[in-house]
Amino acid sequence: MSSADDFVALLGAGRWRDFDVAILEQKLPANLRETLLRAKAVAIQKALPKDLSLDDDQARIAASLSRTIRVTARAGSGKTRLLTGIAAYLLRTGQCKVDELLILTFNRDNAATLEGRLVSDAKIDSFPGARTFHSFALGIDQPTEAIITDDSQQALGRQLSILITDIADSLDPDELGSKLYKFFRRESAPALQAEPLKLDKSYYDYRRALMDVTLSGTLVKSRGEKFIGDFLFEFGIKHHYEVAHRTVNGIYRPDFTIYKPDGDFFIWEHWALNPDLGLKFSKGSWPYKQLVRYLALVEIKRRHWNERGIQLFESNASESRQRGLFEHACLRRLQRSLPGMRKLPQADLEAQLRPAQINRLSLLLAQAIQRAQKQGFDARTLNEHLSSYKADSEREQFFLELLAKVFPEYEKRLAEENKIDFDRVFNRAIKKLSGNPPARILTGKSSRIDLGKLKLCLVDEAQDLAPQYLASLTALKKLNPALKIILVGDDWQAINRFAGSNVELFCSADNGLGKYVAATLSTNYRSGHKIIEAGNRLMAGQGPPAVPKILHQGRIEMAYVDELWVEFRPEKPRHQQDKHFGACGFGLTAFIKALYQLSILDLTAGRTVAVLFRTNKRSGTPIPEIQKSFVTILGQLGWPRDRVAQWSEHQIFFSTVHKFKGAECDSVFIVDPFAGYFPLLNANSIELFRFFGETPVQAELDERRLFYVAITRAKDRLVFLTERRMEDESPYLESFRDLIEVISIPECTIVPDGVLP
Numbered sequence: 001m002s003s004a005d006d007f008v009a010l011l012g013a014g015r016w017r018d019f020d021v022a023i024l025e026q027k028l029p030a031n032l033r034e035t036l037l038r039a040k041a042v043a044i045q046k047a048l049p050k051d052l053s054l055d056d057d058q059a060r061i062a063a064s065l066s067r068t069i070r071v072t073a074r075a076g077s078g079k080t081r082l083l084t085g086i087a088a089y090l091l092r093t094g095q096c097k098v099d100e101l102l103i104l105t106f107n108r109d110n111a112a113t114l115e116g117r118l119v120s121d122a123k124i125d126s127f128p129g130a131r132t133f134h135s136f137a138l139g140i141d142q143p144t145e146a147i148i149t150d151d152s153q154q155a156l157g158r159q160l161s162i163l164i165t166d167i168a169d170s171l172d173p174d175e176l177g178s179k180l181y182k183f184f185r186r187e188s189a190p191a192l193q194a195e196p197l198k199l200d201k202s203y204y205d206y207r208r209a210l211m212d213v214t215l216s217g218t219l220v221k222s223r224g225e226k227f228i229g230d231f232l233f234e235f236g237i238k239h240h241y242e243v244a245h246r247t248v249n250g251i252y253r254p255d256f257t258i259y260k261p262d263g264d265f266f267i268w269e270h271w272a273l274n275p276d277l278g279l280k281f282s283k284g285s286w287p288y289k290q291l292v293r294y295l296a297l298v299e300i301k302r303r304h305w306n307e308r309g310i311q312l313f314e315s316n317a318s319e320s321r322q323r324g325l326f327e328h329a330c331l332r333r334l335q336r337s338l339p340g341m342r343k344l345p346q347a348d349l350e351a352q353l354r355p356a357q358i359n360r361l362s363l364l365l366a367q368a369i370q371r372a373q374k375q376g377f378d379a380r381t382l383n384e385h386l387s388s389y390k391a392d393s394e395r396e397q398f399f400l401e402l403l404a405k406v407f408p409e410y411e412k413r414l415a416e417e418n419k420i421d422f423d424r425v426f427n428r429a430i431k432k433l434s435g436n437p438p439a440r441i442l443t444g445k446s447s448r449i450d451l452g453k454l455k456l457c458l459v460d461e462a463q464d465l466a467p468q469y470l471a472s473l474t475a476l477k478k479l480n481p482a483l484k485i486i487l488v489g490d491d492w493q494a495i496n497r498f499a500g501s502n503v504e505l506f507c508s509a510d511n512g513l514g515k516y517v518a519a520t521l522s523t524n525y526r527s528g529h530k531i532i533e534a535g536n537r538l539m540a541g542q543g544p545p546a547v548p549k550i551l552h553q554g555r556i557e558m559a560y561v562d563e564l565w566v567e568f569r570p571e572k573p574r575h576q577q578d579k580h581f582g583a584c585g586f587g588l589t590a591f592i593k594a595l596y597q598l599s600i601l602d603l604t605a606g607r608t609v610a611v612l613f614r615t616n617k618r619s620g621t622p623i624p625e626i627q628k629s630f631v632t633i634l635g636q637l638g639w640p641r642d643r644v645a646q647w648s649e650h651q652i653f654f655s656t657v658h659k660f661k662g663a664e665c666d667s668v669f670i671v672d673p674f675a676g677y678f679p680l681l682n683a684n685s686i687e688l689f690r691f692f693g694e695t696p697v698q699a700e701l702d703e704r705r706l707f708y709v710a711i712t713r714a715k716d717r718l719v720f721l722t723e724r725r726m727e728d729e730s731p732y733l734e735s736f737r738d739l740i741e742v743i744s745i746p747e748c749t750i751v752p753d754g755v756l757p
Contacts, residue, residue, distance in 0.1 A: 007036050011043040016095050020065055037063045044089050052121050054085045061486070061519050062086045068516035070462070070506070071488045074546040075535065075712035076526030076664070079488055083114060083458050086486065088122040096456060099449050102129045102442075104136055105460035106496075110662060111135070114460065128447035133469050134422050137429040139444040145420040150366060160421055164369070165362035167409050168402075173354070179398055180357050181350045185230060186395055187213055187683065211682045214241075215349075217356055221676040224270045224320035225255060231327050232258070236344050237334075239268075244619060252304070252562075258313070266311035266337060271298060274316045297724075311337065361402075364684060367498070368403050369410060371692045373423035374466040374500035376430075379407040389691055399688045426468050433475035440479065452480050461662075462489035464501040474512045485513060492539050495658065495706045497698065498685065522547045526664055528554015528716045534736040535712050538704065554716045556736070557743045561594045562723040564745045577749035580636045584629045588619050591721070592629055595669065597746045598719060599652065607666035609652040612710055614677040616656055627654035638752045657710045668714035669721050678710075678730040679703030707732045 010019040023036060041059035048054065054062060058078060061071055062085065073079040083103060090096040103118075105111050115130035131139070148159035212220050214229030218241045225241075232239045242253040256268035275298040279291060305312040313333070320326045335341060344352075372382045383404050391397035414420060432439035433451075442449040457476065459465075465487075477483055487506065494503035505511055524532050524546045531554045536545040566589050567578040581593040599609050616623055631648045635641065653665065681699050707730070711718055720740070722729065733740070 004032065004036060004039075008039055011040060014093065016093055023065060037065070047093055048085065048089055052081075052085055052088055054081065054089075055523065057519070057521055057523065058082045058085060061521075062089055064517060064519075066515075066517040067482075067484050068513045069484075069486045069519060070516050071486060071519045071521060072543065073488055073490050073521040074524060074544075075490065075493065075709070076524035076532075077521035077546070078523075078525055079460070079490075079521070080114065080117065082521065083460055083488060084117045084121050086458065087118050087127075087456070090456065091118075091122040091124065098124060098127060098129070099447070100453060100455040101127075102131065102136075102449070102451075102454055102457045103460065104131055104133055104457065106133060106464050107461070107662070108132055110460060126445075128445040129449060131442075131444070133472070134426070135444055136442065136472070137422070137426040139442040139449075140429040140432055140439050141425050142443060143420050143425050143428075145414075145418050147425065148414075148419050148421050150370075160370075161362050161366045163413060163419075164366045164406060164410060165359055167406050167413065168362050168365065169358050171402075171405070177350050177354070178346075180361065181346075181353065183395055183398055184213075184215055184353070184357055184360070187226060211680050213360075213684075215353060217360065222270070222272070222317065224315065224317050224326070227320055227323055227326055228256060228268065228270060228315070228330070231330055232256070234343050234349060235341050237338065237341065252301070254301070260338065266313060267305055268313040268315070269301060270320070271314065271316040274318050275299075313337070364399070364688060365403060365406050368399075368689065368692070369407055370421075370423055371500045371689065372403075372407070373421075373427060374468050375692070376427060376468055376471060378427075379404075379411050382407060386691070392690060393687060396688055396690060400691065423468065426472070430468065430471050430475055433472065433479060438475070438479050451476060454480055454483050457483055457485045459485065459487045459489075462487035463491050463494040463503050463506045464489070464496045465505040466500040466502060467505070470505050470511060470513075477513060487513075487516075491543060492535075492705055493661065493709050495661065495702055495709060497694075497702050498682075500692075502693070520544050523549050525549045526715055527712060528552045530554045530556050530739050531711060531714050531716075531718050534718070534739055535708050537735040538708050538711070538732055540735070552716055554714070555718065556740045557717070557719045558740050559594060559598060559719060559721055559743050559745050560724050561590050561721060561745070564590050564594050564597075565747055566590050566593055577637060577751060580633050584633070588621055588626065588629065591618070591671075592626070592633065593749070594721060594745050595630065596633060597750060598721070599667065599669065600750050602667045602717070603647045603651055607651070610660060610663070610665040610668045610713055611652070611654045611671065612657045612660055612668060612713065613655070613671045614657060614680055618671060623654050623656070630654075637749065640752075657706055660713055661709050664713050664715060666715045667717040667719065668710070669719045670710050671721050673707075673720045673722055673730040673733060675730055678707050678732055704732060 007019060007022060010016075010022065019040065023033065028036070038060065040063040041056065044059045044062050045054060045056075055078070058081065061069060061082065071082070073082065087096075087101050087103065090101065091098065103111070103114050105114065111130045111132050115127050118127045118130065119125070148163065150158045150160045212223060212226040214220060214226055214233060216229065216233045218229055220226050220229055220241060229239075229241065238259040240257045242255065243257045245252050245254065245257075254267045255270050257265055258268055259265045272294070275295055278295060279288075302312060315326070315330065319329065331341075377385070386400055386404055389400070391400060414424070429439075440450055440452045442451055454476075457473070459473070473485060477485065489506050491503050491507055494501065494506070497503070522544055527535075527548070528550065529548045529552070532546050532548045534556060539545075566581055568582060570579075578593065581589050581596075584592045595611060599611075602609050611627075613623055618626060627648075630652075631644060634644045634647065653660070653663070657670075679700055681696070681703065685694055686696050686699055720733070
């Protein structure tokens with residue numbers, strides 16, 4: 001080529017391959033090379049119809065000649081458009097055939113979406129190359145065994161955990177009995193207290209964020225509450241944790257409601273500090289305003305129970321540092337209200353708890369086996385690594401010793417019963433890809449794809465790569481050195497470490513795929529400026545920020561459910577509407593009304609609404625039941641049946657944050673942004689999975705990313721729906737508190753025209 005014009009002429013003639021070959025063969029100055037690739041990007045934009053248009057940064061990625069590209073695509077930056085746009089451009093310009101493209105993702109719905117978009121965009125009949133990683137492995141290995149899984153979407157449910165439960169239950173009960181009981185009694189391990197933390201929040205915030213579980217299986221929010229729950233269980237004292245009590249100011253949930261034999265009850269509150277020390281408490285450990293607010297709430301609660309003549313039993317975190325001393329003090333004080341209380345015999349406790357403990361232990365073992373297999377371990381290689389590993393606590397040592405026993409038995413049972421799990425299928429597929437000769441044919445979707453002839457592999461959600469997924473790409477690259485691989489993901493949305501994912505594999509400069517170029521898509525086409533700014537502040541220091549594209553500011557609001565009045569007096573006119581909310585179940589009445597009042601105008605305007613929860617229940621009620629109650633009330637308040645059907649099927653979605661990743665709505669409600677939910681750290685994962693690289697710092701960062709995912713689902717309205725409760729609001733709100741507007745919830749129920757108030 002004699003000049004830049006000659007290169008551009010090739011593009012004008014549609015000679016894409018000739019252009020690429022010429023660029024690669026000639027040693028061009030870096031600035032000229034970049035100019036020519038920018039010209040190619042413009043040509044790509046012109047080659048695509050308007051409804052498939054790529055922006056300048058996206059088109060420049062499509063124009064790249066690098067064999068491996070890592071694209072960091074922030075929320076709302078058009079990741080799906082990039083993936084389908086690149087594939088459509090190659091198909092429409094004749095540079096690739098349908099069976100020369102492969103798109104890999106981690107989710108069946110994502111794969112179906114990408115396939116549907118590409119069929120439509122590229123005007124083709126079908127696209128068999130859109131696969132989940134599991135489908136990819138199945139297409140290579142083609143197992144004859146029955147596949148077992150813990151996928152909740154499968155009809156047979158938790159097959160893998162059931163098998164492991166059966167194995168664990170067959171272990172010698174005499175050998176396991178007291179150790180198992182001790183294992184769960186020490187669920188909030190003292191060793192964890194000494195873990196050096198490098199988190200940008202107080203030690204108290206960290207501890208309150210840990211998810212601890214009592215012997216009876218109740219999730220609690222602190223080590224002290226764990227001790228209390230265990231103590232009450234061991235003494236056979238009937239109690240409930242955070243049961244809802246109605247007050248004039250709304251719903252109030254004390255830590256423990258304890259029932260006496262005569263049916264009466266009293267309250268046990270475990271304070272985060274000694275409130276009698278007042279502002280002298282650990283000066284500097286809490287922000288002054290936070291401490292003042294907390295002490296004021298303590299006095300309000302003390303006054304509430306005193307005015308009702310109900311006994312309030314109090315303890316605090318400083319008392320519960322030494323478990324034995326704390327339990328002894330609790331026993332002395334409780335005996336005044338419950339004379340004659342005696343601890344249940346140890347044998348009775350062990351026998352009573354064994355089934356539940358085995359089930360819970362099996363879930364932990366199942367997770368450990370899955371994580372081991374995602375790192376490419378079988379039972380033998382895992383035990384080889386464990387032989388040189390030093391556990392940090394007695395609990396961790398017990399768990400790993402148990403894992404070393406259960407894992408080989410698990411493999412044996414699978415072989416005997418002619419079963420296999422997805423991780424084993426995947427590892428077997430990697431061996432076949434790397435074999436001599438290597439497997440070349442990918443089956444499935446009524447097609448056969450020759451992997452040796454692939455030209456491009458696009459990887460969606462690449463921040464969720466696990467070692468086995470990366471190993472499959474490495475094997476694919478070795479099989480087909482000419483293959484181009486584009487990894488597209490967002491390290492700010494890496495929220496699946498619990499399932500074995502490792503975001504470092506996406507971010508690493510050397511991930512085994514050879515030299516690569518890095519690109520970033522920062523432009524957010526989804527959200528208003530305030531919402532984008534909130535996400536950037538939350539993730540400050542973790543990489544390049546997102547940049548807003550659309551003009552509107554967006555709204556971030558905070559609404560307090562317990563400031564809303566629900567009318568239960570039949571003689572009052574407003575009761576005729578509010579009585580419907582009263583049927584939602586104890587603890588949900590005010591919440592459902594608040595959600596209705598704040599979302600109904602969005603729904604009537606045709607806007608989409610998402611209601612996102614940290615866990616799959618609120619006030620003990622599963623999310624699907626909450627959704628059902630909400631939809632039922634829409635009809636009871638007089639909204640037409642066809643409109644209610646439209647809203648419930650296409651406009652309002654109830655989900656956990658995890659399950660809503662990748663989706664978006666005009667308005668998003670985040671429920672209960674408390675420190676005990678955002679972040680919500682699992683003490684067992686941090687302590688027991690240290691061998692797999694789990695640390696408190698990583699666990700907290702995963703929770704921060706989850707909160708980022710939650711807030712970035714919103715297009716123009718983000719609402720935090722919460723209560724003024726004892727627990728502090730999530731520390732994640734502090735980074736953008738000045739962007740949040742506190743709003744009032746309308747008291748008078750909004751009803752359709754023609755329905756009397």
